[in-house]
Amino acid sequence: DGGITQSPKYLFRKEGQNVTLSCEQNLNHDAMYWYRQDPGQGLRLIYYSQIVNDFQKGDIAEGYSVSREKKESFPLTVTSAQKNPTAFYLCASSIDLRVPEQFFGPGTRLTVL
């Protein structure tokens, strides 16, 4: 089955700790994205990548970092510099940036205690 997987589904961390969220896709898509979803707000773009070893900041990149060492993988690190990290994090992919339809993973709910 082709798709996007995110792990873990739920993640709890103490304040001040960095945490890395996993995102893997086997759709052979070039572009990958990370969004954050908070109650009462639309999805907001954190980072996106259109090709291996290249990524661009979205609207709310502060306190986050990413890497794209493999086409299939786009992990997101939530650093201690992120002031309000508790949220639902969604990873998505598309064939490339010119074909805009994005397909989403199941999400990771991060709670910082």
Added chain:
Amino acid sequence: EDQVTQSPEALRLQEGESSSLNCSYTVSGLRGLFWYRQDPGKGPEFLFTLYSAGEEKEKERLKATLTKKESFLHITAPKPEDSATYLCAVRGNTGNQFYFGTGTSLTVIP
């Protein structure tokens, strides 16, 4: 700045009672308007892409339409399994980002 506003925030329908959800947008050079369905605790599921005014797309009980200022998602004779949050997003010509609305939470009562 590109913006998307969805209304109503929440909608309760009786099974079989047709209605429409609205997505108003402002964008510099529309390069696509997108509808997604999101179930609680899950990632959004892609439904439709619309590119130009007058365009329509259909899927089962859902029909999406587009004008120069807004899009409608028409739901005909809904069933309880249509209950979900419906998200609208746009992409303009100023970059590669999507801008999402806050969604309409639809509940269909048997």
